[in-house]
Amino acid sequence: MLRSPSASPARGRHRKARTPSxxxxxxxxxxxxxxxxxxxxxxxxxxxxxxxxxxxxxxxxxxxxxxxxxxxxxxxxxxxxxxxxxxxxxxxxxxxxxxxxxxxxxxxxxxxxxxxxxxxxxxxxxHRFTTKVVYGGGTLTLVGGGDRTLTTGDLKALAKTAAAGLRNARLTSVKVRVDDSLFPKPTLATGWNTGYYPDTVAPVRALVVDGRMVTDTALDAGRSFAQLLTQQGVTVTGQVTRGAAGTGNVPVAQHQSDRLSxxxxxxxxxxxxxxxxxxxxxxxxxxxxxxxxxxxxxxxxxxxxxxxxxxxxxxxxxxxxxxxxxxxxxxxxxxxxxxxxxxxxxxxxxxxxxxxxxxxxxxxxxxxxxxxxxxxxxxxxxxxxxxxxxxxxxxxxxxxxxxxxxxxxxxxxxxxxxxxxxxxxxxxxxxxxxxxxxxxxx
Missing domain, CATH: 3.40.710.10 (DD-peptidase/beta-lactamase superfamily)
Incomplete structure (x- = not known):
């Protein structure tokens, strides 16, 4: 991110004054x-x-x-x-x-x-980055694919498609899980310090929505997805959890990012x-x-x-x-x-x-x-x-x-x-x- 012209010179790192929609x-x-x-x-x-x-x-x-x-x-x-x-x-x-x-x-x-x-x-x-939703064992899993440009609008489209699939299967309630296992657990790079988190850079995860600068971008995206499912008439039970999607999970929906260029x-x-x-x-x-x-x-x-x-x-x-x-x-x-x-x-x-x-x-x-x-x-x-x-x-x-x-x-x-x-x-x-x-x- 960019440092605001009005930010303190002592910080010195690139930062924006505010995050646009x-x-x-x-x-x-x-x-x-x-x-x-x-x-x-x-x-x-x-x-x-x-x-x-x-x-x-x-x-x-x-x-x-x-x-x-x-x-x-x-x-x-x-x-x-x-x-x-x-x-x-x-x-x-x-x-x-x-x-x-x-x-x-x-x-x-x-x-x-x-x-x-x-x-x-x-x-x-x-190249395009793919975010997927899969179903198995009563759980919808939102699978991160390294798309930093994923938006709430994209999540809403995924939720709408997933909800339609659940209705066709006569399912009315699910649990929600996030799978960001494409990347290992975030660490600090050599030459970084904890003061960078989360306003200069967020811990690097494979799932994020709206580029939000939060400590756990994957769970944040999962909670947004759960809310959007609820708006589609699906009952989400329990808390959003983290875990790898099962190998036998069924693909339900996917979103592709814009081109890498x-x-x-x-x-x-x-x-x-x-x-x-x-x-x-x-x-x-x-x-x-x-x-x-x-x-x-x-x-x-x-x-x-x-x-x-x-x-x-x-x-x-x-x-x-x-x-x-x-x-x-x-x-x-x-x-x-x-x-x-x-x-x-x-x-x-x-x-x-x-x-x-x-x-x-x-x-x-x-x-x-x-x-x-x-x-x-x-x-x-x-x-x-x-x-x-x-x-x-x-x-x-x-x-x-x-x-x-x-x-x-x-x-x-x-x-x-x-x-x-x-x-x-x-x-x-x-x-x-x-x-x-x-x-x-x-």
Whole structure:
């Protein structure tokens, strides 16, 4: 979740000011394709296919100017003493500018770029998550399938179908159980603390409704389902319990989520921690690994290696980037984005690029409600920069792409750790670096 602009800087983690209703969240997804996002044009098709990497190739005059400006602006006192950054040409992969680019730094929510890449690669963009209702021995069991987007409306449809089946079987009362055994019992990731629960991230379970941030999302969903059954005229006896569905249970109803590509784009736009952790586990399962932090991060490493992304100094312990033990160099994040923008991977990874917030895009983490790209130096880049944000106490990051003055697409990554400046001031400085790469702040 995102940290509200009015939240205390001491907390530093991504958080929203308030949780919108399911209908509003779905409306927001549609709104995110509005004019500001459309103005950047940056689909993977805008990039040429990979050519041999030319990290030391000569720079053109526009690139030399960008590099010179970044040399000076990277010394901004707001950025402190620990800044890793890099700018590469998306076509040739030559390095335009770099500063401690291979230094391992805390990436915060930029970790979600790796999570999204692995999920799309292993599961596929068209994958859908299934929530089921099964019956056996006088009990209806709601079976979680890792769908973080399940809504009360979806549950109501499941309850309506289940109630009709019960009536056809001349059954008037049932017990209700939830089965969230797809994931093991929730644990803390390395680098997490209990203070994250449940407002920054909920304990990761395979069943949740309306994205509610509660300690036990599965039982919460089961209770909602029981109430909806009652509204359909079914008598629910006893308390909602937890347990695995029996092998002989009869399927009664099911609901499928939207496509993974839609879920990934939303996860990146608003930096949804819960979605990221669920996707990490589903990616682990699909790759034949246990649905744990360790299984998921191992799957991520395998996928990045397959794409030729260096794992030197790359350490992650979760999917969201909340772990303070995560370390990713700026160069690795830039290379990852260059892979996502490569048209050879367009059918799978274009949704990573599509999901990047656009500077000035309301409803995203680069929107005006977060005070992004609203200074004299960065305002010129509104609609021209797409980038993933990252915010933890003591760590801020911005990694994305923009079309520079030479007409060529540049991929950039900037990671700041340890600055004592106010978080909003650091974000303004990072936005200025992105505007420098674009060239509008010349």
């Amino acid at each position: 399911p209908s509003l969240r779905r409306a927001t997804l549609l709104a995110l394709t509005a004019p500001v996002a459309g103005s950047i044009l940056a689909g993977p098709s805008a990039f040429a296919a990979d050519k041999p990497v030319a990290k030391n190739a000569a720079l053109d005059s526009a690139e030399r100017k960008v590099a010179k400006n970044l040399d000076g602006r990277a010394q901004d006192t707001r950025l402190g003493n620990t800044l890793g950054g890099v700018v590469i040409d998306a076509d040739s992969r030559k390095t335009v500018w770099g500063h401690e680019a291979t230094t391992a730094l805390m990436p915060a929510s930029n970790t979600k770029l790796a999570t999204a890449t692995a999920a799309l690669t292993v599961l596929g963009p068209d 839609v879920i990934v784009k939303h996860m990146l736009k608003v930096s949804d921690n819960d979605a990221a952790e669920t996707l990490l586990r589903m990616t682990a399962l699909a790759s034949g690994r246990p649905a744990t932090f360790e299984g998921g991060t191992a799957a991520v490493r395998t996928v990045l290696t397959r794409y030729g992304v260096s794992l030197d100094h790359f350490v992650i312990h979760d999917g969201s980037g909340l772990s303070r033990a995560n370390r990713i160099p700026a160069r690795t994040l830039a290379d990852l984005l260059a892979v996502a923008a490569d048209p050879r991977h367009s059918s799978t990874l274009k949704y990573v690029v599509d999901g990047l917030p656009v500077a000035g895009e309301a409803g995203s983490t680069l929107g005006p409600e977060w005070g992004r790209f609203d200074t004299a130096h960065s305002r010129c880049a509104v609609g021209k920069v797409k980038a993933k944000t990252g915010t933890l106490t003591g760590a801020l990051a911005l990694s994305g792409l923009t079309k520079a003055k030479d007409g060529r697409w540049k991929v950039f990554s900037f990671i700041e750790n340890g600055s004592t400046a106010a978080p909003d001031a650091i974000k303004d400085a990072l936005d200025g670096l992105a505007a420098t790469v674009n060239g509008c702040w010349a």
